[in-house]
Amino acid sequence: MSREDQARLADRLIAGDPSAFRELVDAYQRKVYGLAYEMTRNHADAEDISQVTFLKIHKAIVTLKPGLGLSTWIYQITHNAALDHLRKKSFYPRGAAVSGAPAQAYGEPADPAPGPEASAETACLRGRIDEALAKFSERERAVFVLRHYHDLKVTEIAETLGVSLGSVKSYLFRSIQKLQKELDAQPCLREGERR
Amino acid sequence: MKGCRYWRTRIPEAIYGELDAETQVRMERHFAACPDCAALHEGMARAVRKMDARPAPDRPPQFWERYWDRLESRMAREAAADEASPRRRFPRPVWAYGAAGAVLFIVIGIFIGRTLFRPPAELPALVRATSSMGAPGGRLSPAAGPVAPPLALRASRYLKRSRVLLLAVVNSGPGNEDPFRLGLPLQKRTSEELLREAVVLKAGLRSSDRRLERLISDLELILLQIANLSTDSDASDIEIIKAGVENRDIFFKIDLSEIRRPTEKSDAGISPGTGRDRRGPGKAGIAAEA
Numbered sequence: 008m009s010r011e012d013q014a015r016l017a018d019r020l021i022a023g024d025p026s027a028f029r030e031l032v033d034a035y036q037r038k039v040y041g042l043a044y045e046m047t048r049n050h051a052d053a054e055d056i057s058q059v060t061f062l063k064i065h066k067a068i069v070t071l072k073p074g075l076g077l078s079t080w081i082y083q084i085t086h087n088a089a090l091d092h093l094r095k096k097s098f099y100p101r102g103a104a105v106s107g108a109p110a111q112a113y114g115e116p117a118d119p120a121p122g123p124e125a126s127a128e129t130a131c132l133r134g135r136i137d138e139a140l141a142k143f144s145e146r147e148r149a150v151f152v153l154r155h156y157h158d159l160k161v162t163e164i165a166e167t168l169g170v171s172l173g174s175v176k177s178y179l180f181r182s183i184q185k186l187q188k189e190l191d192a193q194p195c196l197r198e199g200e201r202r
Numbered sequence: 203m204k205g206c207r208y209w210r211t212r213i214p215e216a217i218y219g220e221l222d223a224e225t226q227v228r229m230e231r232h233f234a235a236c237p238d239c240a241a242l243h244e245g246m247a248r249a250v251r252k253m254d255a256r257p258a259p260d261r262p263p264q265f266w267e268r269y270w271d272r273l274e275s276r277m278a279r280e281a282a283a284d285e286a287s288p289r290r291r292f293p294r295p296v297w298a299y300g301a302a303g304a305v306l307f308i309v310i311g312i313f314i315g316r317t318l319f320r321p322p323a324e325l326p327a328l329v330r331a332t333s334s335m336g337a338p339g340g341r342l343s344p345a346a347g348p349v350a351p352p353l354a355l356r357a358s359r360y361l362k363r364s365r366v367l368l369l370a371v372v373n374s375g376p377g378n379e380d381p382f383r384l385g386l387p388l389q390k391r392t393s394e395e396l397l398r399e400a401v402v403l404k405a406g407l408r409s410s411d412r413r414l415e416r417l418i419s420d421l422e423l424i425l426l427q428i429a430n431l432s433t434d435s436d437a438s439d440i441e442i443i444k445a446g447v448e449n450r451d452i453f454f455k456i457d458l459s460e461i462r463r464p465t466e467k468s469d470a471g472i473s474p475g476t477g478r479d480r481r482g483p484g485k486a487g488i489a490a491e492a
Contacts, residue, residue, distance in 0.1 A: 029270065036269055044259045049273065053259075058276050065277065132255035155250070156258045160220055173437045181213040181438075187249035 008034055015075040020068050028068070031077070032061055039085045040155060045152040046089035047096075050143070058091050060085045082159070082167045086149055093145070131195035139189035143182050150175055151182040205232060206239055213239075217247050315461030319413065353406045357414060360399050361456050364421050367392050368452060371428055372444045386431055393429040408487060417459060420450045 008016070016034075026137035039060050044053035065083050071080075142150060149168060151160045159167065165175045209232045215221050216229055233240040380429050400418050407415050424446050431439060447453065 013210060032273060036266065037258075040261070041258050042485070050261070054272075055401045058273050061273055062277060129255045131250055136253060136256045145352060154214070154218060155253060159214060174441070176211055176214065177441075180211055183214055183217070183246045183249060187245050188252075190249050190252055191245070 008078070010076055017071055017077050021071050021188040028065060031064070031081075035077075035081050036061075039081065041156055042082060042085050042149075042152060043089050044088070045140070045156070046145070046146060047092065052092060052096070056088050058094070060088045063088065070098075075172070079163055079167050082153065082157070083169070086168060090145070099165065132190075134192065135190050135195060136186070139186045142185060142189065142198050144178075146170070146174075147178045147185070150178040151186075154179055209236075209239055210242060213243050213246055217242065219251050232480060285365065311457075311461060315458055319462050325454060353403070356399070356406075357403055357418075358460070360403055360418070361421075363392065364396055364425070365453065365456050367396065367428070368424065368447055372438065372447055374440060382439045386428070390429050390431060393425040395426050397429060400425070418450075420452060420455070422454065424450070425468075427488055444485055 016027060016031060020031065036057065040053050040057045042062070043056035044050065047053055047056065060081070064081065067084070087186070140151075143151060150164055153164045153167065154161070161175045161179065162172060164179075165172045168175070209229055212225070212229065216226065221229065234242060291477055328350065336418050371386065374386060374389075403418055404415060406419075409415065424443060427439075427446065428444050
């Protein structure tokens with residue numbers, strides 16, 4: 008959604024257009040869910056956080072200012088909701104130990120028709136990347152995910168997370184280095200390349 | 203090679219195509235002359251390319267088809283719960299909760315400060331001994347020569363200066379300028395002064411106030427980190443200092459120490475004398491402290 012579209016949608020929300028909120032949910036549900044999933048690594052938690060996020064957005068529409076970019080605001084609310092959820096989870100570990108679908112359930116494979124070797128390599132890579140992401144700190148993961156999957160610029164990430172631009176650059180650098188280290192430590196080679 | 207640090211930190215932006223054309227050209231020129239940076243860039247870019255194997259997590263289409271229905275029913279549930287809650291029936295302004303919380307916090311803080319953290323009996327004696335270098339009533343004896351301020355006052359000044367310094371350092375955001383070149387020369391100099399002062403204070407306290415000594419020791423560690431900041435320190439160094447301040451609850455401990463101060467001032471910071479003397483050091487006393 009372009010910046011102009013976001014501003015238009017924000018204006019409609021402020022004006023009380025009943026269909027605008029539904030449109031906002033349709034436009035952002037995957038993004039909100041994706042960020043929540045990466046923060047929690049659990050599909051049940053991700054759905055809960057995404058719903059909480061939209062509830063908060065619905066309540067906070069009155070605070071919206073005309074012409075505002077929605078994306079940053081929505082990511083900010085999602086990130087805060089995810090952090091709240093994680094804190095509650097660590098405070099009440101038993102109640103939060105509910106897990107939904109397996110963490111590796113993705114929508115579609117990277118290659119629609121890979122051969123057995125390629126798909127084994129892809130699966131191996133996914134496993135390694137998951138391990139690397141699990142080793143990131145919360146901040147590093149949020150910064151990396153917002154940059155890589157949500158295509159936010161470093162300035163937008165800084166605004167979303169409420170941290171300085173320099174910190175965002177540092178977190179991003181460190182997260183990519185950790186990823187590289189993890190992938191280089193145990194490379195996923197095809198059978199032919201191993202020999 | 204010159205500029206390596208700067209260009210390395212901009213590698214992620216280059217990988218994600220955030221650099222403008224001119225900066226990109228300058229970076230490539232640097233990489234052409236610096237094989238280490240070029241190798242680092244290539245390695246990191248390769249790692250990011252491998253992320254293609256892991257698309258963004260998603261759910262099957264059925265999940266998204268029913269998503270709005272689930273959200274709508276939850277919104278209805280929450281709205282009904284809101285209506286039924288006593289808070290809704292007897293609404294109070296939000297600021298009232300904030301104000302009540304703040305008052306409660308202050309009262310609890312004062313209570314803790316006055317009861318649990320009562321200063322030990324040894325400190326007043328020690329401070330009296332220090333302040334007795336001046337004439338009774340806080341007046342400066344002409345024969346006494348220059349008098350050092352009482353220990354409690356020195357400690358308080360030390361804590362105040364430390365707090366200001368730490369606030370300056372933890373708020374020295376790398377967002378203001380280039381995050382990878384933080385100089386902080388004034389803060390470093392002040393840290394060194396405070397470190398010297400800490401040695402004097404610890405020697406003066408001689409285990410008479412263990413809590414204050416522990417706080418001074420904690421502060422010493424942080425001050426050492428600040429004093430040892432190199433000229434090319436970056437945001438992560440500041441983050442480490444911030445983490446140290448947070449982990450040790452430095453600001454909280456300083457506040458507690460300040461809360462304890464009025465009690466100390468009334469029976470410790472001032473030399474024994476008349477009732478008038480107990481209210482404050484008087485002009486001469488202030489002059490002596492200054």
